[in-house]
Amino acid sequence: MMNLRQVEVFHAVMTNGTASRAAEVLRISQPAVSKAIQELEREIGFPLFHRAKGRLIATEEARLFFQEVASSFAGLIHLRAAAARIRDFGSGEIRIACHSALSTTILPKVLRAFQLRHPDVSITVQARMSSVVKDLIASGRFDVGLAADEIDVTGVDATPFIEQRLVIAVPADHPLAQRGVLHPADLHGMPFIALAPEDTARRRLDGVLAARGVMPKIVLETPYATTICAMVQAGIGCGLVNPLTTEPYLGRGLVACAFEPAIRSRSLLLLPPDRRPSRIVADCIEALRAFSTVGARRAAG
Incomplete structure (x- = not known):
């Protein structure tokens, strides 16, 4: 049965031009490369290379097959990159629910600074009434919430975010x-x-x-x-x-x-209960808190 290792060896030979170079890249012996290619040819039912004076010359079928293999490897590269992001930062996306007053004022400035540090992170923002923001966070569907302090905070982790004089x-x-x-x-x-x-x-x-x-x-x-x-x-x-x-x-x-x-307005930062934030979410929270500290000083009076 064709396996990923055989395909990986074929990809390395096609990409690097020779079996010896493919062996170096894969850190295996050249006979192991030849064996994997032979096994793959038996599995797929057609020759991939002509052998001439110790060299492997790709057949037309091999070139067609390589187009499909290269497409699959592009997907694998994407998966490896996604795994690296998750390993280093947690989820590659962040979901934020925010009440209207902050969704068009503080949040765009915070997210601009956040995006400069994490350009590949997907961001979803919903501007909703504070009671809906609370429900989205309590259900775990969103990672971070900003809501006015009139809500019942049962079922969420709520901390003061910013206070401003209206x-x-x-x-x-x-x-x-x-x-x-x-x-x-x-x-x-x-x-x-x-x-x-x-x-x-x-x-x-x-x-x-x-x-x-x-x-x-x-x-x-x-x-x-x-x-x-x-x-x-x-x-x-x-x-x-x-x-x-x-x-x-x-x-x-x-x-x-x-x-x-x-008359002052107070906003709360909401997080799902009993869930440790990923590194991406933690970085976003840090950016929000940094801005709220500056905003609190500006709003003092």
């Missing part, structure tokens, strides 16, 4: 845009684009406003900070958002104003 996004032509710092009374009766009711930041803002008898006019609700920014840019109203989310909109119809008293 801002009020205001249309550039709105009277409040010139204030710089806004207070609860400034929002009374104003068209307001609110985060979803379950969002922790929304609940914190609601508590601050209720304590002062302030009632903005909620014209739209959405769980996504990027959607709030787009609506603010369109002039629909104001909204409470992560300052990083406003960056692409600043100077393009949107102004970010500080808010007093401070």
